Amino acid sequence: MWYPMTSGGREAALWLAAQPAEAKPAGGAALDQIIIASGGAGLLTAVLLVLGWGHRTGKITLLGRLAALAERGPGRGLPGWAALPATVSLLSLVTALLGMYWDISLHISHGRDEGPLANIAHYPILIGLFGIFTAGVLAMALPKGERPGRAAVRITRDWYAPAGGVLLAGAGFYALLGFPLDDVWHRIFGQDVTLWGPTHLMLIGGAGLSLIAMMILEREGRRAWTGPAADRPAGVVRYVRRGMHAGGLLIGLSVFQAEYDFGVPQFRLVHQPLLIALAAGCALVAARLWVGRGGALFAVAFYMLIRGGVSVIVGPVVIGELWAAVPLYFAEALCVEIAALALARRPLALGAVSGVLIGTAGFGAEYAWTQVAFRLPWTGDILVEGMLMAVAGGVAGGLCGAMLAEGLEGRLPRPAVSRTAFAVSIAAVAAAVANGLVIGVPQNVKATVALTDVTGGAAGRTAHARITFTPAGALDDPAWIAITGWQGQGLHVEPLIEEGDGVYRTSAPMPLHGDWKTLIRVHDGRTLAGVPIYLPADPAIGARELPAPASFTRDVQSEKQILQRELKTGVPGWLWLACSSVVLFCTLALILALGWGTARVSRRLPDEPAAESAAAPEKVTT
Amino acid sequence: MTPAVDGVLATHPVVSAIPFFVPTFIVVAVIAVIVWRDRHRDDDEPNGQDGHAGHAGHEEGSEERENLHDPG
Numbered sequence: 001m002w003y004p005m006t007s008g009g010r011e012a013a014l015w016l017a018a019q020p021a022e023a024k025p026a027g028g029a030a031l032d033q034i035i036i037a038s039g040g041a042g043l044l045t046a047v048l049l050v051l052g053w054g055h056r057t058g059k060i061t062l063l064g065r066l067a068a069l070a071e072r073g074p075g076r077g078l079p080g081w082a083a084l085p086a087t088v089s090l091l092s093l094v095t096a097l098l099g100m101y102w103d104i105s106l107h108i109s110h111g112r113d114e115g116p117l118a119n120i121a122h123y124p125i126l127i128g129l130f131g132i133f134t135a136g137v138l139a140m141a142l143p144k145g146e147r148p149g150r151a152a153v154r155i156t157r158d159w160y161a162p163a164g165g166v167l168l169a170g171a172g173f174y175a176l177l178g179f180p181l182d183d184v185w186h187r188i189f190g191q192d193v194t195l196w197g198p199t200h201l202m203l204i205g206g207a208g209l210s211l212i213a214m215m216i217l218e219r220e221g222r223r224a225w226t227g228p229a230a231d232r233p234a235g236v237v238r239y240v241r242r243g244m245h246a247g248g249l250l251i252g253l254s255v256f257q258a259e260y261d262f263g264v265p266q267f268r269l270v271h272q273p274l275l276i277a278l279a280a281g282c283a284l285v286a287a288r289l290w291v292g293r294g295g296a297l298f299a300v301a302f303y304m305l306i307r308g309g310v311s312v313i314v315g316p317v318v319i320g321e322l323w324a325a326v327p328l329y330f331a332e333a334l335c336v337e338i339a340a341l342a343l344a345r346r347p348l349a350l351g352a353v354s355g356v357l358i359g360t361a362g363f364g365a366e367y368a369w370t371q372v373a374f375r376l377p378w379t380g381d382i383l384v385e386g387m388l389m390a391v392a393g394g395v396a397g398g399l400c401g402a403m404l405a406e407g408l409e410g411r412l413p414r415p416a417v418s419r420t421a422f423a424v425s426i427a428a429v430a431a432a433v434a435n436g437l438v439i440g441v442p443q444n445v446k447a448t449v450a451l452t453d454v455t456g457g458a459a460g461r462t463a464h465a466r467i468t469f470t471p472a473g474a475l476d477d478p479a480w481i482a483i484t485g486w487q488g489q490g491l492h493v494e495p496l497i498e499e500g501d502g503v504y505r506t507s508a509p510m511p512l513h514g515d516w517k518t519l520i521r522v523h524d525g526r527t528l529a530g531v532p533i534y535l536p537a538d539p540a541i542g543a544r545e546l547p548a549p550a551s552f553t554r555d556v557q558s559e560k561q562i563l564q565r566e567l568k569t570g571v572p573g574w575l576w577l578a579c580s581s582v583v584l585f586c587t588l589a590l591i592l593a594l595g596w597g598t599a600r601v602s603r604r605l606p607d608e609p610a611a612e613s614a615a616a617p618e619k620v621t622t
Numbered sequence: 623m624t625p626a627v628d629g630v631l632a633t634h635p636v637v638s639a640i641p642f643f644v645p646t647f648i649v650v651a652v653i654a655v656i657v658w659r660d661r662h663r664d665d666d667e668p669n670g671q672d673g674h675a676g677h678a679g680h681e682e683g684s685e686e687r688e689n690l691h692d693p694g
């Protein structure tokens with residue numbers, strides 16, 4: 001469905017890439033770029049609508065033939081309305097994931113862009129997100145003259161759509177809604193150069209959570225399948241397909257960690273173990289219960305294949321951008337598999353116990369892994385709080401993952417239990433995230449920097465630094481202290497070496513020229529602070545150059561003001577609160593809708609052996 | 623650090639985001655119109671030519687609506 005756009009988008013993107021680079025303006029994208037992209041998107045929309053209309057009126061059979069093809073191929077054992085969307089959404093998600101990591105890498109190394117069309121990596125994101133939405137619409141449009149299972153949702157008197165299809169389209173819509181809201185957000189607040197901007201979270205969250213909709217669709221499709229017994233796929237097909245879904249969910253829930261993966265987190269380090277444990281708890285417990293024995297390990301293997309593959313493609317070897325480190329997750333999978341040996345028949349207990357194991361043993365394994373794999377390894381400063389956060393995330397995720405798997409199998413606990421566990425899990429994650437967001441900036445602390453040039457000249461200056469903080473005891477065993485240089489056609493992150501009390505030196509020369517923005521960053525407990533060393537002039541935001549003389553003393557200040565120079569000042573707090581509430585409302589609506597969908601398939605498609613064979617689709621009277 | 627000058631934005635006009643969301647909105651709008659017309663037909667033709675079908679559909683719809691409010 002989206003191949004025409006793929007082709008058009010690639011041509012447009014290549015055309016864009018061929019244009020000479022100019023200073024980053026404050027204005028918008030060129031009109032011809034908008035026309036090209038709008039034309040491609042319009043064509044795609046027209047094709048989707050015409051094929052959908054043609055299929056439902058019987059005048060165009062292409063969708064039906066494609067669905068039949070998918071039934072015989074990767075979607076064996078599923079009716080076409082589940083098989084074709086599964087294939088489309090799988091390809092779309094991988095495309096969007098690649099675009100996302102490519103885009104983040106470009107923003108880290110090149111800074112902001114002029115508009116949504118000025119960045120080549122935005123095209124795979126757009127294509128991928130629209131592909132997810134398209135997959136949902138296909139699942140809705142394909143069932144004709146039949147009700148696709150008892151969990152289907154009534155659209156019109158003679159049109160029923162699988163709940164998973166509606167939710168898939170909804171997740172895609174939610175993600176794409178992030179684009180206009182992101183633009184409005186930038187207009188009000190200035191560009192927020194961080195992944196964790198509210199509207200950015202919509203873009204990636206919609207794609208990540210669409211995996212749950214895909215799982216629901218798989219369940220509906222499998223129960224509605226009425227093919228001959230000889231065509232029923234072998235158990236291994238179902239195992240692999242479900243394992244891929246669970247691995248996809250692990251990838252989807254892990255995208256929120258991307259700033260940590262690249263080594264430029266703008267939030268406290270304790271968030272990283274929380275996010276890893278939350279993703280592991282939810283996806284791996286669901287994998288073990290839904291896929292079967294070894295399902296958690298299979299999901300991690302699939303995660304490594306896709307997510308690791310994206311890192312390789314985006315990284316220095318293929319595309320030539322930055323390397324994004326990958327959490328290990330194998331230890332967490334082992335925790336779940338071991339816990340399941342005793343608790344596989346008690347899902348909620350398995351979720352809780354797995355969460356505790358993930359938050360402790362899994363935390364320990366990731367702690368060791370970060371020492372070799374991440375630019376900013378975990379340190380003793382986060383040991384206690386990080387582990388508590390990981391336990392909270394692991395248990396909350398484990399409970400949700402257990403309920404997801406049980407719901408998909410038609411065995412969701414009674415509403416009082418499942419709703420309470422769901423609400424408590426969301427509240428626990430919200431509380432843990434909020435805890436991590438409580439930060440401060442030290443007062444009356446200064447840094448004296450002595451630079452020793454390594455290479456000279458305005459075009460290529462690099463230097464070592466010796467930094468003395470006063471008062472000397474202002475920093476107390478920080479989580480990490482490093483030099484970060486970014487947006488100068490690359491990324492430079494080097495932890496500082498402590499020479500004495502409050503005295504640090506660099507381990508590698510830092511860039512101090514061109515578009516580089518170079519600063520000292522200190523994350524110490526709840527303190528998030530920075531000291532700018534060199535910042536270029538930025539006329540579009542009215543910022544003058546901050547030069548780096550051989551020796552200077554500057555205040556230790558809020559690092560957000562240095563890292564996100566584009567943010568407007570003087571915007572009233574209530575406006576930020578109101579806008580954030582809109583995004584929060586949309587997010588809660590999506591999460592609750594997915595919970596509703598899971599409960600619906602559980603209630604309408606209960607775990608009855610007899611039901612599997614008696615699942616003939618109901619004819620809809622027309 | 624130099625404070626930003628008021629009125630100068632490093633941003634872009636909403637029009638440049640059109641290809642990113644308008645297609646989705648069009649598809650949703652088309653589905654919404656189809657649903658609205660179907661519901662409208664329910665109101666206008668409760669005993670229309672396809673009275674039997676309408677009756678069956680209405681029953682199902684009631685069930686659906688009821689279940690939408692009771693996700694347990």
